[in-house]
Amino acid sequence: MRHVLSALVQNVPGVLAHVAGMLASRAYNIHSLAVGETESPELSRMTFVVVGDDNILEQVRKQLEKIVTVVRVDDVSSKDHVERDLMLIKVQADKADRPEIRELSRIFRGRIVDVSPDEMMIELSGQEKKIEAFIDMMRPFGIIELCRTGRIAMIRSVNRPIVGEPGSDGDA
Amino acid sequence: MASTDTAAQTQLLSGADILVQSLVRHGVDTIFAYPGGCSMPLHQALTRVSDKLRTILPRHEQGGAFAAQGLARSTGKVGVAMATSGPGATNLVTAIADAKLDSIPLVCITGQVPTGVIGSDAFQETPMVEVCRGITKHHYLLTDVNDVARVMKEAFLIASTGRPGPVLVDVPKDVQLASCVPDWDCKLNLPGYNPAKPEAKPEAIRQAAAAIKRARKPVIYAGGGVILSDASEELRTLVKKTGIPITTTVMGLGAYPGTDELSLDMLGMHGSVYANYAVDQADLLISLGVRFDDRVTGKLEEFCKHGKIIHVDIDAAEINKNKPAHIPVQSDVKYALTELNKIVEAPEDISDWVAQCKKWKKDHPFTYDKSYPGITQQSAIEKLWQMTADMDPVITVGVGQHQMWAAQFYKFQKPRTWLSSSGLGTMGFGLPAAMGVQAAFPGRLVIDIDGDGSFQMNIQELSTLVCEKLPVKVLLLNNQHLGMVVQWEDRFMRGNRAHTYLGPIDKPEWHGEGDGIGEMDQANRYANFVMIAKGYGCGGAYVDKPEDLEGAIKEMIAYDGPYILDVAVPYQEHVLPMIPGGMTVKDMITE
Numbered sequence: 001m002r003h004v005l006s007a008l009v010q011n012v013p014g015v016l017a018h019v020a021g022m023l024a025s026r027a028y029n030i031h032s033l034a035v036g037e038t039e040s041p042e043l044s045r046m047t048f049v050v051v052g053d054d055n056i057l058e059q060v061r062k063q064l065e066k067i068v069t070v071v072r073v074d075d076v077s078s079k080d081h082v083e084r085d086l087m088l089i090k091v092q093a094d095k096a097d098r099p100e101i102r103e104l105s106r107i108f109r110g111r112i113v114d115v116s117p118d119e120m121m122i123e124l125s126g127q128e129k130k131i132e133a134f135i136d137m138m139r140p141f142g143i144i145e146l147c148r149t150g151r152i153a154m155i156r157s158v159n160r161p162i163v164g165e166p167g168s169d170g171d172a
Numbered sequence: 173m174a175s176t177d178t179a180a181q182t183q184l185l186s187g188a189d190i191l192v193q194s195l196v197r198h199g200v201d202t203i204f205a206y207p208g209g210c211s212m213p214l215h216q217a218l219t220r221v222s223d224k225l226r227t228i229l230p231r232h233e234q235g236g237a238f239a240a241q242g243l244a245r246s247t248g249k250v251g252v253a254m255a256t257s258g259p260g261a262t263n264l265v266t267a268i269a270d271a272k273l274d275s276i277p278l279v280c281i282t283g284q285v286p287t288g289v290i291g292s293d294a295f296q297e298t299p300m301v302e303v304c305r306g307i308t309k310h311h312y313l314l315t316d317v318n319d320v321a322r323v324m325k326e327a328f329l330i331a332s333t334g335r336p337g338p339v340l341v342d343v344p345k346d347v348q349l350a351s352c353v354p355d356w357d358c359k360l361n362l363p364g365y366n367p368a369k370p371e372a373k374p375e376a377i378r379q380a381a382a383a384i385k386r387a388r389k390p391v392i393y394a395g396g397g398v399i400l401s402d403a404s405e406e407l408r409t410l411v412k413k414t415g416i417p418i419t420t421t422v423m424g425l426g427a428y429p430g431t432d433e434l435s436l437d438m439l440g441m442h443g444s445v446y447a448n449y450a451v452d453q454a455d456l457l458i459s460l461g462v463r464f465d466d467r468v469t470g471k472l473e474e475f476c477k478h479g480k481i482i483h484v485d486i487d488a489a490e491i492n493k494n495k496p497a498h499i500p501v502q503s504d505v506k507y508a509l510t511e512l513n514k515i516v517e518a519p520e521d522i523s524d525w526v527a528q529c530k531k532w533k534k535d536h537p538f539t540y541d542k543s544y545p546g547i548t549q550q551s552a553i554e555k556l557w558q559m560t561a562d563m564d565p566v567i568t569v570g571v572g573q574h575q576m577w578a579a580q581f582y583k584f585q586k587p588r589t590w591l592s593s594s595g596l597g598t599m600g601f602g603l604p605a606a607m608g609v610q611a612a613f614p615g616r617l618v619i620d621i622d623g624d625g626s627f628q629m630n631i632q633e634l635s636t637l638v639c640e641k642l643p644v645k646v647l648l649l650n651n652q653h654l655g656m657v658v659q660w661e662d663r664f665m666r667g668n669r670a671h672t673y674l675g676p677i678d679k680p681e682w683h684g685e686g687d688g689i690g691e692m693d694q695a696n697r698y699a700n701f702v703m704i705a706k707g708y709g710c711g712g713a714y715v716d717k718p719e720d721l722e723g724a725i726k727e728m729i730a731y732d733g734p735y736i737l738d739v740a741v742p743y744q745e746h747v748l749p750m751i752p753g754g755m756t757v758k759d760m761i762t763e
Contacts, residue, residue, distance in 0.1 A: 021306055
């Protein structure tokens with residue numbers, strides 16, 4: 001099972017190392033970890049994608065809550081939520097391939113952010129599956145470099161009963 | 173009075189003075205501190221409060237930190253140790269990890285290189301916070317003198333509330349030397365920490381009481397949490413009201429009187445046959461302040477296979493961690509027991525069950541080879557218990573066979589009278605821990621029951637005992653071997669000796685040959701601990717004949733000062749019963 005946890009942490013030195021160290025030393029399987037500031041300068045937000053059964057999820061959550069600088073932990077994936085990942089991808093793009101890459105980027109609602117005589121850089125955000133589908137589409141052209149932020153997620157203001165995929169937002 | 177208060181509130185103080193005055197304000201009366209380049213300002217400040225705060229100089233930082241643990245474990249107060257940066261600080265690490273696993277409130281203060289050179293691989297620089305992240309409850313690197321008062325307040329709060337544990341405060345030298353006017357009433361900055369004791373929900377208490385009422389074969393399984401939450405009285409009340417047999421973990425010894433007929437003594441790997449049988453057959457396990465450690469459970473799936481589990485613990489993360497609880501009760505144990513005792517009723521009829529437990533206890537007592545012509549470890553501990561039971565002593569131990577035998581044969585009656593490195597299993601714990609207890613209770617009888625392996629891991633503290641006038645007694649069960657490892661070699665590795673003999677390499681015993689002891693006289697044994705004791709200025713004697721033991725113990729207790737009684741014991745003895753790691757009660761070895 002895949003779970004998304006979101007932790008509000010004190011914005012103090014070492015908190016990322018503390019959290020990452022705890023997860024590593026207890027051998028939890030973390031697929032993605034994203035950190036960034038929040039609306040409050042005193043707090044940062046960490047978003048984790050954890051893979052494991054409900055017991056593992058419960059342990060990860062409780063162990064996170066025990067860390068003194070962790071203020072709150074939410075199980076985002078248990079609620080209706082929006083999930084995003086941001087990617088920059090650089091692909092080989094000679095003259096002949098450029099139109100197709102441009103078309104694919106448009107379909108995926110990506111943005112071409114850099115072009116050189118035989119390479120293109122595309123910015124794409126969306127759900128994990130969409131990002132992965134786009135990567136697959138780019139593979140035949142030749143991926144030169146790729147980097148991703150890791151998942152970030154937020155619970156919707158109005159929680160409607162979940163239809164279909166959790167976190168599904170109809171975006172592409 | 174008012175004028176001095178005002179003066180105190182506007183006076184510039186150095187970071188070192190603020191830190192040391194914080195200790196005094198938190199009621200610390202003894203600190204174990206070893207100085208060095210980066211902690212000298214702190215030590216200078218300690219001399220300015222010497223009328224309120226005694227500074228004891230250990231002979232090794234690890235000794236100091238275990239002494240702080242000894243003080244904490246025996247009094248319930250926060251223990252405090254201090255060391256300089258680099259090697260001084262890393263020497264604290266084992267004791268910090270130890271305190272984490274046994275949930276002991278400890279504040280460790282380390283000097284650090286000045287902030288300007290942090291990260292430059294300066295002389296005696298170690299990234300102490302990085303080193304200690306996983307083994308502390310919390311940790312601080314102070315970078316601003318204005319934070320010292322607040323951080324010290326937070327450190328003491330975190331160490332002593334909730335599930336207690338060690339807190340590290342790393343203090344760069346320039347922060348010690350900088351000055352400010354301390355704000356003693358500063359606000360804490362702990363939005364993620366709730367120091368309030370979690371209290372069981374009434375519904376959970378009702379469920380627990382109902383389960384107890386329905387139980388046919390209940391057993392109480394009590395651990396260190398009972399002692400930490402000062403709930404030993406409430407535990408006794410529960411047993412009295414319900415008549416349910418009780419077993420304790422190593423950490424829980426003393427929470428319930430070891431001589432009571434409902435006491436099943438310790439459970440687990442070297443626990444009693446009767447405790448392990450009872451848990452195996454139980455239909456309800458009332459688990460109080462325990463964590464289902466592997467040394468208790470063996471194979472998890474088989475542990476208490478037929479029983480429902482009530483699990484009371486202050487730490488939510490312990491519940492369902494190793495063994496799922498049918499009735500989880502996240503609570504301070506004292507609160508939960510107080511509430512439970514208000515409504516609990518005795519189970520309808522458990523007389524057959526109690527009789528069965530008592531029969532097991534009668535049929536399979538802790539036992540040993542009484543035909544051995546010399547002194548055995550078990551007989552020495554039993555004798556010590558018989559002679560000192562009425563003297564309200566505190567017993568500390570090292571780690572290994574002697575530790576398990578002490579747990580089996582010394583019957584503890586009161587909490588905080590048995591101090592053992594239980595989770596981490598740190599050899600060398602006994603002597604410095606005893607030193608800390610003696611510092612907290614100057615007039616009390618404090619005995620370190622030790623093995624010759626463990627004893628030598630912090631033997632340098634004999635010097636501290638003499639110089640600081642701490643009259644700790646050491647019952648040294650000297651078998652010339654690392655007995656517990658020898659036992660495993662004998663049981664699982666065909667007796668092949670792999671560096672478990674503590675004597676010279678040209679002796680046949682080094683290869684597992686010879687009789688393992690040599691001549692039973694002191695000249696043939698290594699080292700000469702009596703001579704070592706005397707070299708440090710302690711009293712000491714050697715004893716190898718059973719008929720001399722009682723007199724020798726008497727002499728030890730009567731001696732005015734620290735004393736080592738070197739007792740010659742055989743190495744062939746095994747700690748029994750034994751459930752090999754990861755196995756079940758069915759695999760219990762009893763001979």
